Structure formats: structure tokens, C-alpha cells
Amino acid sequence: MDHSEPSSPVGLGQRIRELRVRRGLKQQDLASEEISTSYVSLIESGKRAPSDAVLAAxxxxxxxxxxxxxxxxxxxxxxxxxxxLAFGDMALRNGADGEALQTFSGLLGSPLPLDAVMRRRARVGQATALEKLGRLEAAIPLLEEIxxxxxxxxxxDEWCRTAVALCRCYRNLGDITVSIEIGERAMSRLDALGLxxxxxxxxxxxxxxxxxxxRGDHTRAHLLAQRLIPIAEKQGARAARGAVYWNAGLVAQSRGQLNEALALTERALAMMAEDDNVRHVAMLKMNYGWLLLQTESGELDRAKDLLEEAQQSLAETGNADELARCELSLAEADTALGNxxxxxxxxxxxxxxxxxxxxVVAVAARxxxxxxxFLRQETDLGKQTLEAATRQLRHFPVSYETASYWRRIGDMWRDEGYPKQALAAYDAALSASGLQPTPSPRHALSERAR
Known part of the structure; x- marks a missing residue:
């Protein structure tokens, strides 16, 4: 039941009448020396609005x-x-996402009165809990409604946070195009408002x-980073600056600039370490550990320590997708260490x-x-698992991320001596990168002959 309708003399009078009848009272029972029975009747019919003193009586x-x-x-x-509402918010902060979802969903389905602001806050909490539980397809319709x-x-701020959540959910589902469309429209709206x-x-x-x-738009990502860094520095909040350096580090890694990526991520971690957002610090430790795995520095043990610290925190504060990515980075570290x-x-x-x-992360796991x-000489199992990863990857929209997974699968087929499968994977990687196959003259001549 929506109790957010504004008050009116008619609504007020109707509530007085309904409550009087429910109490078994007559109009004269509400009357007094200051309030006549006829005045009570006028109030109930919505023809008079009572003063504060009359309402108190x-x-x-x-x-x-x-x-x-x-x-x-x-x-x-x-x-x-x-x-x-406060309990649900506290449950989210403490990582009790299932309990938070149950609280917000129960509140929205209960007869308790909620005004428009309280109802929206409960829906935001419900969507946030669903996202943190990894139920992105259920979270997205709620976020779009909000x-x-x-x-x-x-x-x-609430509008911005909702746009961020929508952008992030679509990205984590693998629909990078929609994620970017939402983010770009929101940024354009902010620019137009001049706030x-x-x-x-x-x-x-x-x-x-x-x-x-x-998506592989490294130049655009880099340019946006250059625009955001001075804004974040001027804005002053360590969390804002840390978020920009964090993403700028990932962009630098994608551009092959590992030393710059490590420096930016280390700077972000130093800023976020003084913040009380345990999840953000854990995510940065995970990114830093993962970056160390990409270098030739030989700091595998340090990378694993960082990843294990991140894993412990994310087990309490992160969502399923974030914890899964941390588990995969740990898998890469243990593979390199021979464990x-x-x-x-x-x-x-x-x-x-x-x-x-x-x-898409499930492809990386497989x-x-x-x-x-393959390392343990279990060739048949290796082929079956890699074929399962290949089948799953075909269902995702093309992007830089899917191209990188196709390249990885192609390299594995090549290293194990399966050139046909490797060539198919490399071809898919090129297509996902936006490069279309070159038309074959033989094929064109054959078609013309027909």
C-alpha cells in the first residue's frame, strides 16, 4: 500500500470517519464545548480543515x-x-547480503507505511543485495526502474550511484555495449546540468x-583518465582519487604499460588504505597481486600474499563475481608456483x-x-574442459575481454598440438577485436561460376 499521497481535507475527514466507526463511536462522541457535532460532520465530509487544536482534541x-x-x-x-531500513543498510555494510535482501524484500511486501523516499531506498537496497549476491539479471530490472x-x-548522488550500479551490472554480465551507453548518457547529462x-x-x-x-577502447579510457585525475585531485576526497588511479592503473595494464599500472595501483592502494571501505581496499589488493603476476619480477609469493589478504576481506564484503575473480588470480599464482x-x-x-x-569469468575458470x-598429463580431461570453455565463450557479445579469452584458448590449443582448434580460436579473437576475415578470391570465383 502506497502511503505517499499528500494530505487533503477529504482524505483526513475520511480517516476520522473510518477510525470513529471502527472505535464504535458516534459523531457526537467526538464533539465538545469547542467542537460541535455539525462541525465534526463538516470535517468528516471534507468541507472543513481542522485547526491544530481541533485535530489534537x-x-x-x-x-x-x-x-x-x-x-x-x-x-x-x-x-x-x-x-x-536501517537494519537492511547495516546488513549490507557487514556483508550479510542474504539477510539484507530478505529484510528489504519483506519491507516492500509488508503493509508498513513507506513514503516515496523510503520505498526507493528499500528498492535500492534490494537491488544492491541482489548484485552483491551475483544475481545480476534480477538486479538490473530493479535498477532500471529506480x-x-x-x-x-x-x-x-542517488541518481549517480544507480547509474554506476547499472553500468557495472551490464559490464559484469558481459554486455559492454549497453554498459557504455548507460555511462556515456549519464556523463553527458551531468555535463549538461553543470553541477x-x-x-x-x-x-x-x-x-x-x-x-x-x-571493450578495448584503450585510447578513450586513457583520455577519460586524464580528464578525471585533475578533477579528483581538486575534489580532494581520497576515495574519489583512489577510484580514478585504480581504473587508470587497469587502463595502463591494458596498454601494456605494466610499470605505470603498478605505480598507479600502488598509489590508489595508499589512498584507499586510509578509507573505511574494506571492500575497495580488498579489490585493490587483488588488482595489485594480479598485476604482479603479469610481470617478470618473480614476486609470486608477494602476489599470493596480497591475493590471500584480499580473499579474506572479500569473503565478508565482496560479491560473488569479485570473490570468483580473486579465486582465479590465486589459481594463477598457485599454477605458477607449481601448487x-x-x-x-x-x-x-x-x-x-x-x-x-x-x-565471462567462468570461461577463465575452465x-x-x-x-x-594438460600440465598433469590428463589430456582427455584437458580437451573436454577447454571445449566446454569454447562453447560457453561463443554465447557472449564480442568485446576486448572476449577477444583476450579467445586468444588464451587459441594459445592453449596451439601449445598442446591442436592447430585446427587453435586456428578457429585465433579467428574468433580477431573477429571479437573488430577485424573481419579477408574475402577469398577463390570463393568469389566459385560463387560466380555457379
Missing amino acids: LTEKLGCSAEYLRTGRDQHEMEEARLK YDDPGLAAGS DVTIDHVQLGSTLMGSYRM WPEAAAHAERALGLLGSEPR SILAQLH
Whole structure:
């Protein structure tokens, strides 16, 4: 039931009448020396609006609050709703995402009175819990409904956070094109409004930067990073600056500039370390550890330590996708260290975390498992697992990320002596990168002959 309708003399009078009848009272029972029976009748019919003094006298006889008569919202029920909202928010902060989802969903389905702001806050909490639980396909429709709500002011912090969540959810589902469209439209809207920059605005730009990187638009991502860094520095908040350096580090890695990527990520980690966002610090440690794995520095043990620290924090504060990515980085570290059983256990845990919803990350997990089978001379199992990864990868839209996975699969087929499968994977990688096959003259002549 929506209790957010504005008060009116008609609504107020109707509530007085309904409550009087429910209490078994007559109009004259509400009358007094100051309030005549006929005046009570006029109030109930909506023809008179009572003064505060008259309303106070009526509430005393009806045994209710003035808030209820004015708005239809009971003060005790409103307080209960506020407490449940606060409990749901606290559960999200503590990583109890399932409990948070249950709280917000129960509140939205209950008869408790919620005004428009409280209802939107509960829906945001519900969508956030779904995203953190990895249920992205369920979170997206809720976020789109919130984002399209005319009561949500464009450019507000809540509007920015919703745009960021939508952009991130579509990206994590593998639909990079939609993710970028949402991010670009939101950034254009902010530019048109000419509002002061906040942390949430910078976060939106950082999220869009990450989507550009995953699509392979490294130049555009780099240019956006150059635009955001001075804004974040001027804005001053360490979290905002850390978010920009974090994504700028990932962009540098994609451009092959590993030393710059490590420096930017280390700077972001130093900024975020003083923040109270445990999840962000864990994600940065995971990224830093993963970057160390890409270098030839030989710091495998340090990389693994960072990844294990990140894993412990993400187990409490991260979502399924983030924890799965951390497990895969640990699998890569243990593979390089020769700890093959441990590496396989990490990859299997990642698959379990990802569940049945489509995830590009699941392709990486199966690729790692296939590699481990080949290393242990389990050729048939390796082929079966790599073929499963290949079948799954065909279902995702083309992007820089899918191209990199096709390249990885092609390299594995090549190294194991399967040139036909390797060539098919390399061909898919080129197509995913935007390079189309060259038309064959023989094929054109054959078609003409027909």
C-alpha cells in the first residue's frame, strides 16, 4: 500500500470517519464545548480543515496520532519501517547480503507505511543485495526502474550511484555495449546540468573508464583518465582519487604499460588504505597481486600474499563475481608456483561462486582447469574442459575481454598440438577485436561460376 499521497481535507475527514466507526463511536462522541457535532460532520465530509487544536482534541478521543490523521501513516509503524531500513543498510555494510535482501524484500511486501523516499531506498537496497549476491539479471530490472523514477533527481548522488550500479551490472554480465551507453548518457547529462563534481560523479566516470577498457577502447579510457585525475585531485576526497588511479592503473595494464599500472595501483592502494571501505581496499589488493603476476619480477609469493589478504576481506564484503575473480588470480599464482592441486581447488571454487548465470569469468575458470589437466598429463580431461570453455565463450557479445579469452584458448590449443582448434580460436579473437576475415578470391570465383 502506497502511503505517499499528500494530505487533503477529504482524505483526513475520511480517516476520522473510518477510525470513529471502527472505535464504535458516534459523531457526537467526538464533539465538545469547542467542537460541535455539525462541525465534526463538516470535517468528516471534507468541507472543513481542522485547526491544530481541533485535530489534537480529535486524536485524543480517537486514540491515534495527528500524523496518522494528516497522512494516513501511523507514527509507530513509520518508526518500525525506518528501523527495518536501517537494519537492511547495516546488513549490507557487514556483508550479510542474504539477510539484507530478505529484510528489504519483506519491507516492500509488508503493509508498513513507506513514503516515496523510503520505498526507493528499500528498492535500492534490494537491488544492491541482489548484485552483491551475483544475481545480476534480477538486479538490473530493479535498477532500471529506480533510474527511470521521475522522483529521482538527475545529478543527485542517488541518481549517480544507480547509474554506476547499472553500468557495472551490464559490464559484469558481459554486455559492454549497453554498459557504455548507460555511462556515456549519464556523463553527458551531468555535463549538461553543470553541477558541482562530487565523489559519485567521479565514480561514474571511473566505472565508464573500466567499461571502455573491457571493450578495448584503450585510447578513450586513457583520455577519460586524464580528464578525471585533475578533477579528483581538486575534489580532494581520497576515495574519489583512489577510484580514478585504480581504473587508470587497469587502463595502463591494458596498454601494456605494466610499470605505470603498478605505480598507479600502488598509489590508489595508499589512498584507499586510509578509507573505511574494506571492500575497495580488498579489490585493490587483488588488482595489485594480479598485476604482479603479469610481470617478470618473480614476486609470486608477494602476489599470493596480497591475493590471500584480499580473499579474506572479500569473503565478508565482496560479491560473488569479485570473490570468483580473486579465486582465479590465486589459481594463477598457485599454477605458477607449481601448487597444482591448490590451483584447481581455487578454480573450482570460482565456478561454484558464479552459479548458473552466464559469466565471462567462468570461461577463465575452465581455461585454468584445462591448463592444469594438460600440465598433469590428463589430456582427455584437458580437451573436454577447454571445449566446454569454447562453447560457453561463443554465447557472449564480442568485446576486448572476449577477444583476450579467445586468444588464451587459441594459445592453449596451439601449445598442446591442436592447430585446427587453435586456428578457429585465433579467428574468433580477431573477429571479437573488430577485424573481419579477408574475402577469398577463390570463393568469389566459385560463387560466380555457379
